[in-house]
Amino acid sequence: MINLMPTIFFGHGNPMNALSKNRYTEGWASIGKSIPRPKAVLAVSAHWYIPYCAVTSSLMPRTIHDFGGFPRELYQMKYPVSGSPELARHVKDLLPPALVRLDESWGLDHGTWVVLSHVFPNADIPVVQLGIDETQPPIFHYELGKQLKPLRKEGVLIIGSGNIVHNLTAYAWGNHDIHPFDWAVRFEEHVREMLRKCDDTPLVNYQGFGHDAILSVPTPEHYLPLLYMLGLREEKERVSFPVQGVDGGSVSMLAVQIG
Numbered sequence: 001m002i003n004l005m006p007t008i009f010f011g012h013g014n015p016m017n018a019l020s021k022n023r024y025t026e027g028w029a030s031i032g033k034s035i036p037r038p039k040a041v042l043a044v045s046a047h048w049y050i051p052y053c054a055v056t057s058s059l060m061p062r063t064i065h066d067f068g069g070f071p072r073e074l075y076q077m078k079y080p081v082s083g084s085p086e087l088a089r090h091v092k093d094l095l096p097p098a099l100v101r102l103d104e105s106w107g108l109d110h111g112t113w114v115v116l117s118h119v120f121p122n123a124d125i126p127v128v129q130l131g132i133d134e135t136q137p138p139i140f141h142y143e144l145g146k147q148l149k150p151l152r153k154e155g156v157l158i159i160g161s162g163n164i165v166h167n168l169t170a171y172a173w174g175n176h177d178i179h180p181f182d183w184a185v186r187f188e189e190h191v192r193e194m195l196r197k198c199d200d201t202p203l204v205n206y207q208g209f210g211h212d213a214i215l216s217v218p219t220p221e222h223y224l225p226l227l228y229m230l231g232l233r234e235e236k237e238r239v240s241f242p243v244q245g246v247d248g249g250s251v252s253m254l255a256v257q258i259g
Contacts (some may be wrong), residue, residue, distance in 0.1 A: 083126060
């Protein structure tokens, strides 16, 4: 039997997690130590949300500091990992009829490198990013995840990075431990329940969760990476939640590990 690499959705939260040692970053580090060492990483990040499909194909992807108003030391941080043009071409070949561009201008945005700087701190595993096509509905992203399944048998770790609940309007800046909003708790629990039941349809059609979904997912880019992970899941495959918590009342830090 061929062993499958797990696939993991990370709630990445505040960019300052790159420099922080807290229960979330310690959980990410534990994940890196507990899973098999991958040959490469394919990351689907909320922060490469563009009007077409693309995959990074540069040999040395740059560290992108796509945020503002943070301490200078955060902007000085680099994640000097190599890319993999070979993996990028392979991803492109797996995804027809979607037209996927090979992109050398992007790099690794903070949704990817903030997490990986803790999961694989030595930056010695090649990383490629897959962009999220903002023009497509949720079912499109779920189906793309299905098409990427062969990579799990090839030693590639596929990760999603976003937040299941991501409402910055309600976020309590500077107060990380504020009690979570009721709607955030309810929506996250709905997601957990459907994951446990292996019931993907309500998760793809997440707007069906009503007002809680409107508040928890005011824009889709932080939620959509989860759908790729759902598409990658084999029937009745184990799901676990190795990192949990809500930051600032309205940003879920839940990590979802499949396999």
